[in-house]
Amino acid sequence: MAPQLDPGDLVVRAQRGEPRAVARLISLVENAGPQLRDVAAALAPHTGRAQVVGLTGSPGVGKSTSTSALVGALRKQGKRVGVLAVDPSSPFSGGALLGDRVRMQEHATDDGVFIRSMATRGHLGGLAWSTPQALRVLDAAGCDVVLIETVGVGQSEIDVVSLADTTIVLLAPGMGDGVQAAKAGILEIADVFVVNKADRDGADQTVRDLKYMISLGDRRSPDGAAWTPPILKTVAARGEGVEDVVAAIDSHRDWIDRSGERDRRRLQRAESExxxxxxxxxxxxxxxxxxxxxxxxxxxxxxxxxxxxxxxxxxxxxxxxxx
Amino acid sequence: MAPQLDPGDLVVRAQRGEPRAVARLISLVENAGPQLRDVAAALAPHTGRAQVVGLTGSPGVGKSTSTSALVGALRKQGKRVGVLAVDPSSPFSGGALLGDRVRMQEHATDDGVFIRSMATRGHLGGLAWSTPQALRVLDAAGCDVVLIETVGVGQSEIDVVSLADTTIVLLAPGMGDGVQAAKAGILEIADVFVVNKADRDGADQTVRDLKYMISLGDRRSPDGAAWTPPILKTVAARGEGVEDVVAAIDSHRDWIDRSGERDRRRLQRAESExxxxxxxxxxxxxxxxxxxxxxxxxxxxxxxxxxxxxxxxxxxxxxxxxx
Known part of the structure; x- marks a missing residue:
């Protein structure tokens, strides 16, 4: 048994960047044990700084490859990055191909990156319950950006996506994803669209489909400022277009700051929580x-x-x- | 606008068997308006007498025909019968074939029968919420038996089935229903199995499949008394075998009385409610x-x-x- 540690101590050590303290804190909030409340209280004063980016899309669109590429791009900017994988097919969760797994391991040994796969076992709504708490841990640990990767189907995953300040919806050509996205209500939650595997046939058609669907919507913040989700093309496996995605995330961050949308989302999220x-x-x-x-x-x-x-x-x- | 009626008055009139009072009370509990609490309080002293029979099965097994045949058989015994249809394909809900509808109308003009289709519109869990209240109304109105007809897929319908003292699971030959039933957890909730359309090929095979599945289970009440669900064959459209179903319902009622299972179920139901x-x-x-x-x-x-x-x-x- 690991010795019982004071939650306040753990938070201080997490802020120093000690991976084991971060891991321990996430375990404590995930297990919702008796220490949960002390941990939550110790975390609270240190939260609210991280930029939270959701990454969602159907299986096969290249979420984990994109997550990995984004982590790399953000690290180049010197940012500390957290990853919460709530995707059963994610290599973070141990469910993917060896190639992906190897690609991830380069980040796993980088002490500026915290990676955590959220357990999908446990009671219904368990993820919706534990993910915001894990996010607080990574936030308090000084992550500049936290990426939340999810398959984006099912209510609990949509709840998880709602944690994000900026939500990236990933698609791939020729999967009929445009229609699927509209069905799943994912169109409404996307702040940035990324058509990955853009070297494949049909990429331009997917972009056109998305443009048409976006033109049907009207997304305005309460003060009337509008954000039109950009549609970007990437080949994440080769790192192509990834810098543009990072730029779009930053651009969206600036918009939600200016428009008050960020505060509105965070208040709404806190109310729900x-x-x-x-x-x-x-x-x-x-x-x-x-x-x-x-x-x-x-x-x-x-x-x-x-x-x-x-x-x-x-x-x-x-x-x-x-x- | 109908004049506002005192819930106590309405209950008295429902007990006299006035169909409009019964209908009005069910509307009041279904709409969950401000009078709901007064209605619930007025109903309480008059509830707990009706025998509640759930009837469930996949679309196409002949639920509405069987319900109609059961109503007829119970009426022959002089019993007052209530029907709550929470099945969108039920003729009571207006969704079925003309032939069924005509067959139902014979009961619709019988003042010993109350028929009510529960609206499936409204918020999630709406049926699970309003059906027990509607059941109380029919109970207080002096129904000896209340039949609750449901498609029996989905959680809210399983919740509805849990209202029953006796649950009949209907199957038909050659629909792979045996396997479906097991999947949906319906095997566990069945007190009586009825293989309808028993004049069709495969009826005996369906009976054998069921027997095998039942042999795998073990259902005992807390005091160790066991009930093995009988498997009956009917051709409901011609009224064949329906008397046997009524006998099985009565036999199960006697068992739940003797074994204490009835009290246990009703207490559990009240707790959930x-x-x-x-x-x-x-x-x-x-x-x-x-x-x-x-x-x-x-x-x-x-x-x-x-x-x-x-x-x-x-x-x-x-x-x-x-x-």
Whole structure:
């Protein structure tokens, strides 16, 4: 067993860039153990600085290759980079081809890069729950940019994408991805489109499809400033076009700063997070209250017709509030 | 506009068997309007008597024909019958063939039968929410048996099935339903299996498949009494075998009475219902609390790093508890 460490100490050591402290903190928030609250409290004052970039797309579009290329480009700028892989097909999660894995390992030994694969096991919504906490750890550890890589299908992954200040949607030619993207609601969340594998047939058609779809939408921040997602072409495996993606991310960062969109997104995200934690804790307390016989007793009275379920719920809420 | 009626009055009139009072009460609980709590309170003392029978199966197995045949058989016994159709393909919901619709209409004019199609529109989990309330109405209205017809795929429909004291799973030959049933977890919830369209090829094979699957399971009540789901064959369109189904329902009712399984199921159901209402109300109050600026204020402090989301949740729960 590793010795129990004070969360405050761990945060200080994470800020110094000690990978083991970072890993330990993420494990603590992922496992949602008794120390979670102390960790969260210790992290809070050090969060809010990292630029959070989401990277999503269907399997096969080259997400992990693109993530790796982006990490390389950001490192060249001297930026400290965190990667959260919530993609079961990601080499970070250990699920991909050997070639990808090797490509990743170059970053794995770079002490300016923190890589963490988020476990998809556990209860439903587990990722939506643990990823924001892991993000806080990387943020507090001084990452300038945190890349969150996800497959981008399914609600929990869309929740994860919603953590990003800037969301990159990756597509590849000839996969019918344009249509898929529109279906999955991914079109609405994209701040930057990247057509990867742009040396393949059909890349220009994919770009045209996207342009048409974007022209149908209208995305404005509350003050009326508009952001039109750029459409970039890359061949991530050869590093082509990756600098342009980094430039687009920076350009979008400037826009969300100027337009107030960044604050709006972060406030909305914090609201969702607080609500989710609140509901989860109420649910947990319901269980505790149930364990203390209040719920079974109320259920008995409902079955006997002495009480209707709404009044029973009132009594339970009162018990939770005082619990 | 219909005049506002006192929920207590409506319940009295429903108990007298006035179809319009029953319909009005179900609308009130379905719409979850301000009168819902008064209705629930007025219903409570008159509930718990109806025998609740769930009828589920894939589209095409003949659920609506079987429901209609069962209603006929129960009416012959002089029983008052309620039908809740939560099946979009049901003729009760207006979605089926003309032949079925005509067959249903014979019951629609019978004042010993209440038929209600539950709206599948509205928010997620809407059916799981409104169906137990509608069931209470039919129960209080003096229905001896309430049949709940559902397609039996998807979580909300499984929730609905869990309302039943006795669940009939319907299959038809040659649809690969045996395997589908096992997949969907329907095997575990079946108290009675009915192979409908038993005049078709493959009926005996379906029965054999089911027997084999049942032999793999072991279903015992807490006191060790076992119930082995019978497998019956019907041709519902010609009324063949339907009396046997009614007998099996009665036999299962006797077993759940004797074994204590009925009480166990109803208590479990009441617990789930109270918990669901509690969580829903907490969620609603979170919205109210948010409207009163507590949530946005907490979110601001989290974004500013002054507060971690767990402590923010604590503050929100305190606000909800006192709300």
């Amino acid at each position: 607080i609500q989710a934690i609140t509901l989860e804790q109420v649910r947990a307390r319901l269980g505790d209250v149930g364990g203390s016989a209040a719920l079974p007793e109320l259920a008995k009275r409902v079955v006997a017709g002495e009480l209707d379920p709404y009044r029973a719920a009132d009594e339970l809420i009162a018990a939770v509030g005082s619990g | 109270i918990q669901a209402i509690t969580l829903e109300q907490v969620r609603a109050r979170l919205g109210d609390v948010g409207g009163s600026a507590a949530l946005p204020e907490l979110a601001k402090r989290v974004v500013a790093g002054e507060l971690d989301p767990y402590r923010a949740a604590d503050e929100l729960i305190a606000a909800v508890g006192s709300g």
